[in-house]
Amino acid sequence: MSIAADPRTIPFADAHGAEKTLADYGDGVILVVNVASKCGFTPQYEQLEQLQRAYGDRGLTVVGFPCNQFMGQEPGSTDEVVEYCTTTWGVTFPIADKVRVNGSHAAPLFKALKKTKDGKGLAGPVAWNFEKFLVLPSGEVRRFRSKTVPDDPAIVRLIEEHVAS
Template identity: 60%
Template sequence: MGIRDIPLTTIDGESKTLADFGDGAVMVVNVASRCGLTPQYEKLEQLQREYADRGLTVVGFPCNQFMGQEPGSAEDIKEFCSTTYGVSFPLMEKTRVNGPKKHPLYATLHKVPDADGKTGRISWNFEKFVIAPDGTIARFRPSTQPDDPAVIAAIEAALPAQPAER
């Protein structure tokens, strides 16, 4: 089973896989509502809006493993995301990203090196993974902003080529 086939559950309780979001690129991000990095939601939403028609889907995974910064219910999280940041991208159920009960998706993502070649645990909220249709994965640590040139380059490389203008 590939990374795009790992079973997931949406914040509304629906069964999904990353493949269900199409054959384009996916950006997986563990998110939290009460974190100093929470304003990254705004830039994540901008990426979703800017690149959706080219095949990118941002997918948020609320996680309460970092100082309890995502304590709310599914309804609380959805309301916060929509009213505060206008989030339109899919959100999954609260997910464990570290430890012995980490989600299988994150068990796979732990093996992906960042730009410095480091693998392992998710270090904090808003760690980002750009997953290309061919299974190539780029990892960006939490302090890297969603609109950082390296993130944009990874997204562009993962998206299907644009048809030539006529």
């Protein structure tokens, strides 16, 4: 489903505080994920990294957005999150600065992404950590809830359809 503003142009801060947009990561497929280090879904970092390694040279970029809105499961600083991700899970994909994904202070990128409906036709608030938004080169967004693992066939099929061969 398309959203009004192209999500590739909405600014956010990276882990070092520099302003970025998804377009800064190229014109390929971007997998945006709100992440947390102390969540039952945290092992999804491994699958996210596997996707990055498998498809990164073909145009996929995974971008993790740490968020502490769900039961305080991302309590550390952005630097601590990056350290945890790289040392525990071997993450090489970019991690952004911590964000809010819901509420009046939600990051603009997530305000836009949340307008996208999931497979059940539901848009609205991010329900939990590790919700995934696959931003295709056209700017079209596909939304997958937390229980959908990163290497789910539906996600992999979309990545393969939109990355270089």
